[in-house]
Amino acid sequence: MEDLSRRNFIRLAGSSLLLLSLNPDEVFAKHNSKLHFKLPPKPLQYYIKEGKEKGGRVLIIGGIHGNEPGAYKAADILMDLDVKKGTVAVLPRTNFVSVLANVRGYNGDMNRKFHRISRKDPDYRYVSFIKDFIDDFRPDVVLSLHDGYGFHIKNKKHWGQCIVIDAVSYKGYPLYSTAKYVADRVNKKITKKHWKIPIHNTDTFNRYTKYKEQRKSLTYYVLSKCNIPAFCIEASKQLPDLETKTKMHLMMIKEFLEIFNVELDPGIDHVLSNLSSFINRKRVYSVRLNINGRTEIINSSKTIKVPAGSRIRFESVYGNRGSFVIPEGVNLNYSGFYYSRNIRFFLKDDYKKVFTLKFVKT
Ligand SMILES: [Zn+2]
Incomplete structure (x- = not known):
């Protein structure tokens, strides 16, 4: 009997010790x-602005890669503009931790997580947010902004300065001719030869594609799972300064907005002629x-x-x-x-x- 009661006492003492160790004050004392x-x-900032006039719906996503400031600055500037016609949604810094760390992906490449992502992944909250946002907003087009390496026109292996598409057309939507129209209009205003914007088709749906990893990207997800056209706008990391990178993005965004029947107030031309004051806010x-x-x-x-x-x-x-x-x-x-x-x-x-x-x- 004595043994048993002692054992009970030990067990009770043990359980109360366990309770004590869960007490936050005790934890703090340690x-x-x-x-x-x-x-x-x-914060995961976003805006949705609707103009008085009816028009299209455009979603602009920046900052998936944290070391691409031209991309997230261009998206950020759009947040300061009003919308006259149509509806615009902007998510400027979708990977804020990577922006602050100034690295491509602090928790790995976020643009390879749209196919599958673990709930334990620190990026899970953000990737799910983007997916839910697309579901709720139902845009006519998604533009994913990046500053790629190099100049695609000089080296086909480089991703800088181009518009990336996953296919020539997808379910009847003419991705190539839309991107080509934008590039032609922008290229008229670009004088430097190797800064000109070609179209980079990754042919992601083709079973023999050289870019199988693109099947994990945002644009592939938007096309294949949401049936919405999507484009990657790429400036170059090798452009001389942040202003030039941001300018490239805004020039391309301007043409896409026009195609999708959206007007901003003030317009992007006004931003381009006063760009440094938009970038360097005091x-x-x-x-x-x-x-x-x-x-x-x-x-x-x-x-x-x-x-x-x-x-x-x-x-x-x-x-x-x-x-x-x-x-x-x-x-x-x-x-x-x-x-x-x-x-x-x-x-x-x-x-x-x-x-x-x-x-x-x-
Ligand atoms: Zn990127």
Whole structure:
């Protein structure tokens, strides 16, 4: 009997210990020599604007690849324009973590995840969002914006400066002749020979295609699963500056909008003649912090001394649509974490560092 009761006591003590270990205060006590950081969720911005006049429906998707600023800046500029005719939807930074890290795919290539994606993949939320958005919005066309490498006209293996199509035509929709019409109109305004826009047909539906991996891409998904025409607009990473890359995108978007019966206000021509003011908006950047219950607003580089065990919450980030704060040396998918050493955070505006916040543990 005694043995049994002792065993019961041990079991009970064991289970209460287990309960104690699940208590958040106890968990925190284990980390009281560290700093605890919490970041706001990364925004997934979009807009839908409908003009007074009836017209087509165009969806523009930027930032699937994070190191292609011409693509996401062009999409971002469209968010500042009104729509006169038709309806436009824009998702400028669909892969924001990669934009902030300034890499193609922080969690692998997002444009290879439209065929299949695991629920555990950090990109799952974003890829599903794009798919649901297409389902709800039902566009007449989807434009996927990229800055490819090199110049396709000089080297067929390079993807820069071209319009990519998955087939000459799909279910009766003339992808090639539409893309060719756009390219011809744009090429009239491009003087440099190797900047001219050819059509790059990946022939993705053909069983002998050289580009089988394109069957995992957004445009292939849109064509084959949604029965909506889709095009990839490619500027080149090797164009001299961000303004030129953005300009290439906007010139091509302008022609597509015209084909699909959409008018913006002001029009893209107005944007093109004032492009640098659209790209270089002057903003005041700041971060609102909550340090152990005390609010602090920071608007330039600063070193902040905090005692061990501090709880630091980034409540909000002000600036442009591409502004956010990232920790150095920590997985950028995390929204909360403990850290035992001093740490720096960068306030970023897309790929640019604006200022640095350093937390020093005392
Ligand atoms: Zn790309």
